[in-house]
Amino acid sequence: MPELPEVEVTRMGITPHVVGQTVTKIVIRNSRLRWPIPDAIKNIEGQVIRNVVRRAKYLLLETDIGYAIVHLGMSGSLRILPAGAVVEKHDHVDVVLASGEILRYNDPRRFGAWLWQQAGENHSVLDKMGPEPLSDDFNSDYLVAKATGKRKAIKLLIMDNHVVVGVGNIYANESLFAAGIDPQCPAGKVSSQKLQLLVSEIKAVLKKAIAQGGTTLKDFKNADGKPGYFAQELQVYGKGGQPCPRCGEVLIEIKLGQRATVFCANCQH
Template identity: 65%
Template sequence: MPELPEVEVSRLGIMPYVEGQTVTEITIRQPKLRWPIPETLQQLKGQVIRRVTRRAKYLLLETDVGTAIVHLGMSGSLRVLPTSFAPEKHDHVDVTLSNGRVIRYHDPRRFGAWLWQEGDLPHPVLGNLGPEPLTDAFNPDYLLAKAAGKKMAMKSFIMDNAVVVGVGNIYANESLFCAGIHPKRPAGSLSFVEATKLVDEIKTVLAAAITQGGTTLKDFTQVDGKAGYFAQELRVYGKSGAPCPACGVTLERMVIGQRATVFCPQCQPL
């Protein structure tokens, strides 16, 4: 599944071709995605896309009358192509632009979404979200306050979008390893020193992944069709049974919240 860095890379990729362009046509070939595509999405037609922004893992195409909200789901991707390119299988949505290009949404598993937010009214999918991890609002004091008294596993805690958005499974594994925190530790046991280290590592890991183009998994490619390559630098994710890159002890695997979790029993003591 594309995580925050992959979605941010997609945003950066389409932004130069999309901002300031007028939408001339909306073509929906498959209206049944994670949720049915609302008819109100047609309000995008005739509008100028003022900004392409991101909230959590949602891409936002902002216009004067409302905002198209796009989620890539498990296997979704966006391309900016000349309108002469014929659609292929699983190309479900086209947004045709006045510059002769089309934003094409491809999603084999159809777990993504296209939604419409009327005016400035907040859409329900954007409600109750925590701060963006790369902003100053996500800081040690904030994290400690949210963790106070909580017994849930640290990994589940930092993956909770009500705590902080966009720390998916890959980057939760990587950040906890870099911070030296066991993924099953109760969130409420976090010290200020540990919270400071964890916040710093989450920011560092996510920023590095964005800079390097997003993580290559089987489903993700960038807007230009090139795969991201941060996967080459993952330290623990997907590497159970391999030696720890820091101490050489064998990395172990467990399941937390139905997600694969890899950690070093020596560098991340419980």
């Protein structure tokens, strides 16, 4: 499933091709995604795309009259293709640009979404979200305040979009390992010093993943079709039963909040 770095890499990849371009046509081959694609999405026809913004794992194609909101779901991708590119089985949406290029959305599992937000309004899917993890609003004072008195496991806290957006399972595992924190520890029991370190490690891990093009596990490919390479840098995610890269002890894998959680009992406490 594409997480924040993959979505950010996609944003960076498509932006030079779409910003400043007029949308000449929207082609919808299959409107049955996670939610039905609203007819209003065609309002973007004839509009100039002013910017591409990421909010959490959503991409917003901004125009003067509103925004097309895109979520990649579990298997979605956005690619820039030349006019006349062969249509593949799961190519559900095309944004045809005046340049002759196409922004094409492919989604085999159809858990993604295309939504419409009128200018000046706020779509419900974007309501009540926490700060972006790479922003100044996500800092140690903020996380300490959110963790104080909480019995919720620290891993589940940092994966809660109401607390901070976009820290998905892969990056939560990696950040907690880097900070030496047991993912099962109640958030309120983690020291302020450890929480300060955790904020720094979340930012560092996400920045590194973005710089390396994201993490390719099963479905993700970035906007130019090349896979991300951060998977080669993973320290613990997907490595349960293998030696800890720090101390050599066997990495433990458990389910926490129904998600695979890998940690070193010796290094994370």
